[in-house]
Amino acid sequence: MTSFISWWTSAVVFGTVIMYGALGEILTEKSGHLNLGVPGMVFLGAFAGFASAFLLEQKTTNPVVLLLIPLICAFAAGALGGLIYNFFTVTLKANQNVTGLALTYLGVGIGSFGGQYVVKAAGYETFARASATSSIYCKSIAKLGGLTDPFSKMFLSYGFLIYLAIIVAVIMFIILKKTRVGLNLRSIGESPATADAAGINVTKYKYLATIIGGGISGLGGLTYVLIYCQGGWMTANSIEALGWLAVALVIFSTWKPLNAIWGSYLFALLYWFYTNANVFHMEFNVVQADLVQMLPYLVTILVLIFISLRKKKENQPPASLGLNYFREDR
Amino acid sequence: METAIKFENVTKTFGTIVANKDVNFDVKKGEILALLGENGSGKTTLCNMLAGIYYPDHGNILINGEIATIRSPHDAYRYHIGMVHQHFKLVDIFTAVENVVLGLDPKDYKFDIKAASKRIKEICDKYGFEVDPNKKVYNMSVSEKQTLEIVKVLYRGADILILDEPTAVLTPQESDKLFNVIRNMKADGKSIIIITHKLQEVLSVSDRVAILRKGAYIDTVETASATTQSLTDMMVGQKVDLNIERPKVEHDIPLLEIRDLSIKNDEGALAIDNVSFYIRGGEILGIAGIAGCGQKELCEAIAGLRNIESGDINHLGKSIIGMKPKEIIDEGIAMSFIPEDRLGMGLAPSLSITDNMMLKTYKDNAWYNPFVDRKRARNKANRLIKELEIATPSSETPVRRLSGGNVQKVLVGREISAGPNVIVTAYPVRGLDINSSYLIYNILNEQKKKGVGVLFVGEDLDVLLGLCDKIMVLCHGKVMGVVHADKTTKEEIGLMMTGSLDLTEVKKDKDFGIAKDSFIEDKPVDFNSEEIIDKFKEEGVKEDE
Numbered sequence: 046m047t048s049f050i051s052w053w054t055s056a057v058v059f060g061t062v063i064m065y066g067a068l069g070e071i072l073t074e075k076s077g078h079l080n081l082g083v084p085g086m087v088f089l090g091a092f093a094g095f096a097s098a099f100l101l102e103q104k105t106t107n108p109v110v111l112l113l114i115p116l117i118c119a120f121a122a123g124a125l126g127g128l129i130y131n132f133f134t135v136t137l138k139a140n141q142n143v144t145g146l147a148l149t150y151l152g153v154g155i156g157s158f159g160g161q162y163v164v165k166a167a168g169y170e171t172f173a174r175a176s177a178t179s180s181i182y183c184k185s186i187a188k189l190g191g192l193t194d195p196f197s198k199m200f201l202s203y204g205f206l207i208y209l210a211i212i213v214a215v216i217m218f219i220i221l222k223k224t225r226v227g228l229n230l231r232s233i234g235e236s237p238a239t240a241d242a243a244g245i246n247v248t249k250y251k252y253l254a255t256i257i258g259g260g261i262s263g264l265g266g267l268t269y270v271l272i273y274c275q276g277g278w279m280t281a282n283s284i285e286a287l288g289w290l291a292v293a294l295v296i297f298s299t300w301k302p303l304n305a306i307w308g309s310y311l312f313a314l315l316y317w318f319y320t321n322a323n324v325f326h327m328e329f330n331v332v333q334a335d336l337v338q339m340l341p342y343l344v345t346i347l348v349l350i351f352i353s354l355r356k357k358k359e360n361q362p363p364a365s366l367g368l369n370y371f372r373e374d375r
Numbered sequence: 376m377e378t379a380i381k382f383e384n385v386t387k388t389f390g391t392i393v394a395n396k397d398v399n400f401d402v403k404k405g406e407i408l409a410l411l412g413e414n415g416s417g418k419t420t421l422c423n424m425l426a427g428i429y430y431p432d433h434g435n436i437l438i439n440g441e442i443a444t445i446r447s448p449h450d451a452y453r454y455h456i457g458m459v460h461q462h463f464k465l466v467d468i469f470t471a472v473e474n475v476v477l478g479l480d481p482k483d484y485k486f487d488i489k490a491a492s493k494r495i496k497e498i499c500d501k502y503g504f505e506v507d508p509n510k511k512v513y514n515m516s517v518s519e520k521q522t523l524e525i526v527k528v529l530y531r532g533a534d535i536l537i538l539d540e541p542t543a544v545l546t547p548q549e550s551d552k553l554f555n556v557i558r559n560m561k562a563d564g565k566s567i568i569i570i571t572h573k574l575q576e577v578l579s580v581s582d583r584v585a586i587l588r589k590g591a592y593i594d595t596v597e598t599a600s601a602t603t604q605s606l607t608d609m610m611v612g613q614k615v616d617l618n619i620e621r622p623k624v625e626h627d628i629p630l631l632e633i634r635d636l637s638i639k640n641d642e643g644a645l646a647i648d649n650v651s652f653y654i655r656g657g658e659i660l661g662i663a664g665i666a667g668c669g670q671k672e673l674c675e676a677i678a679g680l681r682n683i684e685s686g687d688i689n690h691l692g693k694s695i696i697g698m699k700p701k702e703i704i705d706e707g708i709a710m711s712f713i714p715e716d717r718l719g720m721g722l723a724p725s726l727s728i729t730d731n732m733m734l735k736t737y738k739d740n741a742w743y744n745p746f747v748d749r750k751r752a753r754n755k756a757n758r759l760i761k762e763l764e765i766a767t768p769s770s771e772t773p774v775r776r777l778s779g780g781n782v783q784k785v786l787v788g789r790e791i792s793a794g795p796n797v798i799v800t801a802y803p804v805r806g807l808d809i810n811s812s813y814l815i816y817n818i819l820n821e822q823k824k825k826g827v828g829v830l831f832v833g834e835d836l837d838v839l840l841g842l843c844d845k846i847m848v849l850c851h852g853k854v855m856g857v858v859h860a861d862k863t864t865k866e867e868i869g870l871m872m873t874g875s876l877d878l879t880e881v882k883k884d885k886d887f888g889i890a891k892d893s894f895i896e897d898k899p900v901d902f903n904s905e906e907i908i909d910k911f912k913e914e915g916v917k918e919d920e
Contacts, residue, residue: 229478
């Protein structure tokens with residue numbers, strides 16, 4: 046039981062990283078933007094969160110500042126990625142796939158370079174830690190109340206970012222499903238010409254959805270650095286792989302925010318199955334572990350096959366996903 | 376009557392193409408105005424300027440006597456202008472009511488789906504049509520979608536409605552229903568602009584007709600004083616003979632013979648069921664039938680694009696079953712199929728006219744020459760542009776930038792320029808205006824005179840009766856009979872199309888679809904012998920009488 050709880054708790058934190066990435070991408074894709082720059086934006090968010098926290102800690106111990114500034118920086122960094130993407134695909138009408146991939150490389154490049162710079166400037170070799178900020182981000186109800194029963198461990202032992210992700214998902218669901226703004230946004234992803242003819246400002250919606258989506262993805266990076274890595278920044282890390290998991294999760298959740306919640310935990314459980322296989326009295330060697338880590342992708346492919354076979358229109362990607370919109374194009 | 380819209384010297388250009396030049400006319404309140412013009416004459420562009428999709432380069436649009444600046448569809452709604460586009464602007468996965476409330480101004484309308492459903496019902500009752508507010512658009516038929524578009528426009532309180540070719544996709548009964556709705560709206564004091572190619576409809580529904588030619592405004596006439604002939608002449612700018620020519624050509628040997636052919640469609644059902652027929656040189660065989668009764672599958676099978684279930688397709692006595700499309704082309708069989716979206720098959724929309732010519736000829740080089748012969752293709756493209764009067768800035772313009780009629784001319788022209796002896800052509804005049812249609816008929820007739828056999832799959836029975844020598848009628852993949860075009864009536868073909876009349880049953884003793892001088896015989900025939908071919912020719916004439 047204890048080994049399952051530790052598998053579960055680490056999966057929830059890890060899953061939240063993917064969930065933020067996926068939620069941001071769902072919002073982006075609902076506007077018809079296939080932004081393959083998710084790994085880049087997660088990386089940017091991670092770097093901005095870590096760097097701001099690490100540098101602030103040397104100046105102040107005020108918990109409010111240490112809480113808010115990294116949060117804002119991570120969101121802003123991800124949003125900046127979204128802004129770049131918008132500028133290229135909406136304003137300059139560049140190809141979406143190319144722009145997205147370029148953004149991934151840009152984000153990973155800036156993030157690794159900047160991170161390395163911060164670590165080295167502080168006099169460390171390959172690893173530095175923003176421990177004060179991390180401890181604030183890791184504060185949980187279970188810890189504050191000294192609760193140790195299994196239920197508290199499984200559900201109350203996390204920092205606020207983990208719950209915020211679920212709240213964001215629910216809010217996104219409500220906005221997309223129940224409000225005028227959501228209807229407008231979905232119509233743009235389905236058929237921008239229709240939305241345009243209906244008098245909706247397509248450019249504005251595309252910009253806003255992609256920028257906010259980028260910001261949400263950036264929070265995934267913040268979660269990774271300050272909670273999952275407990276404030277530690279390694280110059281060699283695996284944030285990019287997480288970004289691709291987020292892209293897979295968008296497909297897995299069939300573009301529905303609520304599916305992303307449980308989907309992200311499932312992904313994380315599957316991803317870390319190989320180190321927790323003892324729960325099922327199994328053990329894997331290195332090669333097998335690599336194969337087992339493919340499970341989330343395998344599941345995504347199965348979901349893809351399943352939804353293609355069912356041909357239910359509501360489960361398909363937004364119809365104009367990946368296509369730029371020109372009003373006067375014929 | 377008061378004036379609702381007034382165009383004053385409205386001009387719009389796209390690059391070097393002038394879509395509208397100095398357009399001047401007005402539309403009154405409570406009036407149905409038909410906007411008439413050939414393909415590419417700028418009707419849709421003009422209306423798009425009213426709807427805020429395009430903005431005029433210069434000139435003014437006056438709404439209710441005041442100069443209106445319509446920079447976006449949103450502005451258009453402020454002026455109570457609503458347009459129903461030819462390609463519906465609907466979100467497939469939304470319900471009807473969601474589509475209606477989409478984009479409504481938050482200042483004027485609360486976001487309330489239930490209240491919106493109720494108002495949709497009210498509008499439907501007022502003008503006499505039916506919409507289920509909770510039906511998803513992807514479950515709707517074409518006419519339901521169109522109704523929804525009109526409701527959407529009325530919901531926003533439009534007083535000026537623009538309908539862009541509303542009947543192009545409707546059955547005659549659905550069109551009549553639509554016209555009743557339009558008349559109800561007119562009675563309600565709304566102004567309606569209707570764009571259409573069908574002159575009969577113009578005459579039956581409109582009050583006045585405005586005519587555009589090559590982007591320029593020609594005149595507005597009272598419908599009461601107009602006739603089909605007078606409108607056509609104005610639209611085209613010269614006298615047009617509305618009779619389709621049917622030259623008499625000496626019948627030749629059977630070129631393409633099809634025996635007991637069965638083909639399955641994509642869903643695995645039998646699309647063509649045990650069909651036999653033949654095409655002679657120098658004749659046009661029309662195929663009539665309700666949409667989707669196997670025409671597409673038949674064309675694809677002849678072109679080698681679809682596997683057959685059983686039966687035989689013979690070209691000059693040689694089976695072409697199992698041949699690759701390229702080999703079939705080399706045999707001299709050309710196929711041009713114009714699908715509903717008019718671009719889907721045969722042409723690569725983003726490539727230039729020259730490149731599209733090259734799609735069929737790139738293999739004609741000497742074997743040692745690895746380069747494509749662009750110059751020859753360009754010459755060919757330029758020749759077609761000149762001969763067929765294709766309106767295009769140059770031979771290097773991407774095909775998708777041309778208007779529908781010109782795209783079709785490119786396709787049909789390319790197929791014919793390969794010098795085939797059998798032409799299979801499906802819906803070659805789909806969506807074309809009168810002038811372009813007659814141009815295509817002339818092209819086909821010329822081929823017929825040269826001794827080419829033409830298989831013409833058509834929709835318009837008047838055209839089939841005027842152009843074809845014989846008409847084969849299909850119903851659910853079965854042949855209902857082959858009739859001589861000059862000995863049959865529209866009614867008879869109509870009955871056969873619906874399966875009410877089956878001539879193959881009535882005249883059982885006759886071997887339908889098998890030529891007396893068939894090349895398909897038990898004993899091998901020496902086709903090089905002049906004697907035998909002469910004999911075939913003689914018998915062919917006799918058999919056809």
